[in-house]
Amino acid sequence: MPATTGANVVCEYDGVGVALELAALAAFVVLLRYAAVLYANHLLTTLCVDDDDNLPAAARRDDGRGGVSGLDAAALARLPSFVSHGTTAAAAEQCAVCLGAVEEGETVRALPCCTHAFHARCVDAWLRLRPICPVCRATCR
DSSP states (O other): OOOEETEEEEEOOOOOHHHHHHHHHHHHHHHHHHHHHHHHHHHHHHHHHOGGGGGGGGGGBBOSSSSOOOOHHHHHHOOOOOOOOOOOOGGGGGGGTTTOOOOOOHHHHHEETTEEEEEEHHHHHHHOOOOOOOOTTBBBB
């Protein structure tokens, strides 16, 4: 019950009321943050310029959703690959896709469009998404 003294009214909160208000405030903050993240993602997808828009028509492949996709399995199979040896220059390099070192005995793929070398499994995954070199953005066909 509120305590009254003359014309002044003093309100007292019990622990349950404060807890409910804090819970409501926390829920509001979480929902506001979720909405902000959704809006930021929307802005990124609508306002960003896609590098794939500058690709020649021969390098484009429709992904079925109106976008451009990377190379298919047949095109990936045609790209040259080799096993890294300790004396090759690629063995001392780092894979720009996974940032791991290229070690002796690993399969390496050198792109014919620019001769950059990567782990075959890493660059294959990259090229399935977009047909460009991860380092210099040269178009691979």
